[in-house]
Amino acid sequence: MRVVVAEDSVILREGLVRLLTEVGFDVVGQAGDGAELLKQVDTHDPDVAIVDIRMPPTHTDEGLRAAKELRHRHPGLGVLVLSQYARPSYAFELLSEGTDGIGYLLKDRVSDLGELAESVRRVAGGGSVLDPSVVAQLVNRRRMGNDPVEELTERELEVLGLMAEGRSNKAVADRLFITEHTVEKHVQNILAKLQIPATTDDHRRVLAVLTYLNSS
Amino acid sequence: MGRRSIIVAAASLTSGVGVAWVMFANEVRTSSVLDVILVLVVGWSFIGAGLLAWQLKPGNSIGTAMIVTGFLRFLAALAQSQNVVLFAGGHALEVAYLAGVIYVVLAFPRGRLENTFHRGLFGLAIFAVGPLDIARLVFGGHDPQSCVGCPTTLVIEVVNAPGIARALELALFGLGAVVAVSAFAVLIRRWQRASPRLRFAIAPVLWVGAASFVAVFLMVTNHFLEEPAGDAPHVLLDVVTASVAFAFLVGLGRTRLARSAVADLVIELGNTPGPGELRAALARTLRDPSLDIVYWLPGGERYVDADGRPIELPLEGGERSVTVVRRDDHIIAALLHDPALREDAQLVESVCAAAGLAMENERLQAELRARLEELSASRTRIVEAAQAERRRIERDLHDGSQQRLVSVAMTLGLADSKLTSDPVDAQTFLREARTGLTEALEDLRELSSGIYPGILTERGLAPALEDLAARCRMPVELVVSLPQRLPDQIETAAYFVASEALTNAAKHAPASTVQVRVDQVDGQIAIQVRDDGPGGADPSRGSGLGGLRDRIEALGGRFTLTSPPGAGTILEAEIPCG
Numbered sequence: 001m002r003v004v005v006a007e008d009s010v011i012l013r014e015g016l017v018r019l020l021t022e023v024g025f026d027v028v029g030q031a032g033d034g035a036e037l038l039k040q041v042d043t044h045d046p047d048v049a050i051v052d053i054r055m056p057p058t059h060t061d062e063g064l065r066a067a068k069e070l071r072h073r074h075p076g077l078g079v080l081v082l083s084q085y086a087r088p089s090y091a092f093e094l095l096s097e098g099t100d101g102i103g104y105l106l107k108d109r110v111s112d113l114g115e116l117a118e119s120v121r122r123v124a125g126g127g128s129v130l131d132p133s134v135v136a137q138l139v140n141r142r143r144m145g146n147d148p149v150e151e152l153t154e155r156e157l158e159v160l161g162l163m164a165e166g167r168s169n170k171a172v173a174d175r176l177f178i179t180e181h182t183v184e185k186h187v188q189n190i191l192a193k194l195q196i197p198a199t200t201d202d203h204r205r206v207l208a209v210l211t212y213l214n215s216s
Numbered sequence: 217m218g219r220r221s222i223i224v225a226a227a228s229l230t231s232g233v234g235v236a237w238v239m240f241a242n243e244v245r246t247s248s249v250l251d252v253i254l255v256l257v258v259g260w261s262f263i264g265a266g267l268l269a270w271q272l273k274p275g276n277s278i279g280t281a282m283i284v285t286g287f288l289r290f291l292a293a294l295a296q297s298q299n300v301v302l303f304a305g306g307h308a309l310e311v312a313y314l315a316g317v318i319y320v321v322l323a324f325p326r327g328r329l330e331n332t333f334h335r336g337l338f339g340l341a342i343f344a345v346g347p348l349d350i351a352r353l354v355f356g357g358h359d360p361q362s363c364v365g366c367p368t369t370l371v372i373e374v375v376n377a378p379g380i381a382r383a384l385e386l387a388l389f390g391l392g393a394v395v396a397v398s399a400f401a402v403l404i405r406r407w408q409r410a411s412p413r414l415r416f417a418i419a420p421v422l423w424v425g426a427a428s429f430v431a432v433f434l435m436v437t438n439h440f441l442e443e444p445a446g447d448a449p450h451v452l453l454d455v456v457t458a459s460v461a462f463a464f465l466v467g468l469g470r471t472r473l474a475r476s477a478v479a480d481l482v483i484e485l486g487n488t489p490g491p492g493e494l495r496a497a498l499a500r501t502l503r504d505p506s507l508d509i510v511y512w513l514p515g516g517e518r519y520v521d522a523d524g525r526p527i528e529l530p531l532e533g534g535e536r537s538v539t540v541v542r543r544d545d546h547i548i549a550a551l552l553h554d555p556a557l558r559e560d561a562q563l564v565e566s567v568c569a570a571a572g573l574a575m576e577n578e579r580l581q582a583e584l585r586a587r588l589e590e591l592s593a594s595r596t597r598i599v600e601a602a603q604a605e606r607r608r609i610e611r612d613l614h615d616g617s618q619q620r621l622v623s624v625a626m627t628l629g630l631a632d633s634k635l636t637s638d639p640v641d642a643q644t645f646l647r648e649a650r651t652g653l654t655e656a657l658e659d660l661r662e663l664s665s666g667i668y669p670g671i672l673t674e675r676g677l678a679p680a681l682e683d684l685a686a687r688c689r690m691p692v693e694l695v696v697s698l699p700q701r702l703p704d705q706i707e708t709a710a711y712f713v714a715s716e717a718l719t720n721a722a723k724h725a726p727a728s729t730v731q732v733r734v735d736q737v738d739g740q741i742a743i744q745v746r747d748d749g750p751g752g753a754d755p756s757r758g759s760g761l762g763g764l765r766d767r768i769e770a771l772g773g774r775f776t777l778t779s780p781p782g783a784g785t786i787l788e789a790e791i792p793c794g
Contacts, residue, residue: 082353
């Protein structure tokens with residue numbers, strides 16, 4: 001699988017490239033800012049672009065803007081945005097462009113090689129990845145006050161979180177050491193309690209859950 | 217009334233009576249009562265106004281000019297006499313008084329002709345009413361037929377040359393018309409240029425003067441056209457000329473009128489003027505709507521307006537004049553006003569004296585507002601500086617320790633993945649991670665000591681400065697003599713003065729030697745940082761020095777920067793410490 005990496009800090013970029021190579025990806029291009037990233041992707045046509053959110057020249061949200069630009073130019077490209085802060089607003093700005101093939105992760109997560117490989121593959125395959133800490137912030141926000149989320153059991157909350165992170169039923173089942181069938185039952189209960197229309201499509205389900213969590 | 221005035225007054229009375237007698241005595245050409253009255257009114261009003269002007273504006277030439285004009289008018293009336301000598305004298309100088317009218321109008325109110333053009337105009341007028349008119353008569357310009365009741369001979373007639381006389385007469389008419397029109401134009405121009413305050417003072421004289429020039433023009437034209445309008449232009453000229461003297465009195469009154477307004481001002485100020493009312497009252501009294509008062513801030517060595525905002529004084533000679541107001545030998549304020557008020561320095565002075573206390577009050581209020589303004593500005597700067605500092609710290613953390621720690625996490629991830637498959641590789645990664653952690657810690661240490669040096673609380677100012685000097689890349693000579701520890705905020709401020717000065721020196725004068733002195737004298741702690749670098753530091757540039765100033769001033773201290781180009785930089789701060 002071919003990957004382009006954009007990160008302005010040299011030590012982090014080199015570290016990322018080493019990790020990605022280690023887990024078997026082919027890093028075909030590297031960039032230090034948004035403009036260079038667009039050029040690298042145009043040239044190499046990779047499967048996934050991994051983008052740091054804060055890059056020169058303004059060191060604010062260049063990565064986010066470059067990611068959105070990439071989505072318009074290369075609809076099939078998976079984009080994984082990395083950030084040092086978990087900001088739900090940035091995540092939603094990104095996901096508003098469509099949840100397929102999009103990811104938003106804290107930089108810390110990449111030290112788990114398995115997780116990194118999984119996330120890259122998921123966005124490459126058109127799935128979505130949302131950092132657990134963002135999901136946790138969203139869920140916690142809902143748990144304040146009188147909210148249907150409070151009616152969920154601990155197990156259902158766990159399933160909801162993993163689902164919001166963009167994981168499939170099978171991945172959730174593996175994580176929680178339960179059968180896919182059980183996961184399916186939890187999902188039905190969650191959707192019923194939160195009054196979200198049931199759907200079999202994973203992507204749409206993620207979007208529905210996130211929209212629900214983000215609504216006030 | 218001086219002797220001179222008494223003699224003039226007596227002479228004018230005698231002349232007036234004499235002229236009236238001469239006019240009535242002419243049996244052939246009986247003058248109407250109106251004629252006599254007009255002559256007397258013009259003559260006496262000019263002489264009277266002249267005497268008053270002598271009294272009120274000594275040294276101003278207008279008084280004399282008016283008196284001369286009045287007597288010339290009486291002289292002209294002698295042309296009504298049957299006595300050949302009186303007749304000749306009166307006839308020769310019949311229109312001479314018009315030159316006097318021109319002088320009075322053009323020279324009002326200063327008493328001098330402003331420029332060469334005005335002087336030229338007056339010269340031409342004199343030439344026309346004097347030599348030219350007399351020459352005309354010398355060459356037989358007097359026509360006994362047209363003059364009913366006049367003596368048949370004119371003693372100054374030397375030769376009867378009608379051609380020359382006619383030419384001279386035409387020249388006289390032409391010149392008269394030119395002078396009248398030019399003088400009219402001068403008045404219009406003066407009106408356009410005058411400030412409201414000056415307009416008010418010169419209006420009566422200016423408009424009546426302009427009317428008299430129009431009358432002269434009409435009279436000349438009437439003569440030239442062989443008198444189609446009969447005697448009317450003459451009468452008009454006399455009426456208007458008489459008005460000049462009265463207009464002059466009104467004008468004189470207007471420049472002096474304000475003096476009684478000073479009394480009103482005193483009463484008005486007695487009722488404690490509200491904000492802005494003092495300015496309005498002074499503007500009213502001095503008849504200068506554009507008047508402004510600015511107040512002196514002794515501490516700041518500058519002027520501020522009533523709201524405490526700094527004001528630059530205009531340069532003298534521009535559109536505004538400045539009068540500095542003192543009270544007990546101290547500057548308290550300055551008036552920015554119309555330069556025309558310079559004419560009435562005495563009035564301005566009395567107004568300032570009358571309003572001194574009120575101005576002092578407003579000055580104190582302006583000072584208070586200026587201090588509040590300064591305080592709120594420095595508070596804003598302190599808040600902004602704190603925000604900038606937080607941004608800098610976030611940036612340092614993001615780009616420094618955070619990045620290094622993420623990198624360590626990555627390396628540990630790699631080590632983890634290799635632990636069983638390739639323990640040797642894994643160990644290399646572990647070592648790398650440890651080095652990365654050490655570097656991240658180093659970053660954190662530097663950052664936190666920049667935020668607040670712990671040694672300052674633990675050991676005090678002197679050891680903290682020693683530590684600072686040791687870390688500085690340039691040679692630092694440190695002299696600290698403090699008998700005991702100082703309050704926290706003073707030690708901190710002093711430390712950051714030294715630290716900022718050393719940072720600046722390292723940046724702008726890296727090759728210099730720096731001396732840092734800290735002394736405690738008279739309940740003050742004095743910090744001085746001196747380098748022998750290129751100098752030329754500008755405190756208004758960069759927030760570092762401005763931030764220091766705010767910090768020191770917030771503690772009631774003083775901060776000075778001396779940095780002449782080429783002669784090093786000295787930064788001094790004094791903070792009261794109990």
